[in-house]
Amino acid sequence: QVQLVESGGGSVQAGGSLRLSCAVSGRTSNYVMGWFRQAPGKEREFVAAIRWSGGSTYYADSVKGRFTISRDNAKNTVYLQMNSLKSEDTAVYYCAARPRLGISIVEYEYDYWGQGTQVTVSS
Secondary structure (H helix, E strand, O other): EEEEEEEEOOEEOOOOEEEEEEEEEEEOOOOOEEEEEEEEOOOOOEEEEEEEOOOEEEEEEOOOOEEEEEEEEOOOOEEEEOOOOOOOHHHEEEEEEOOOOOOOOOHHOOOOEEEEEEEEEOO
């Protein structure tokens, strides 16, 4: 069983930075780890993903060049570094795990989810 716990959310002004963490318990060496977000009144959307083995990454166009996903094998933690934040980045951010090798941007292809962490960007 895989468990995910996010942290690092908060409030920041536009142009600022935040780093989200996702502490992972369980065996995820052949998993893909993803970050999704859900803004008020909107559907949850894909943000970024990383293959735990090999470290290849994929980003939504809306965050490419501003966000960086990474993982620390020793700490069993996945990070989302968010720079140049915009008001439209305001959302609850979720960490998710997909027990397959292929990266996916589709929500239902991820089996495990964290509880979410709120990110609020004020302009």
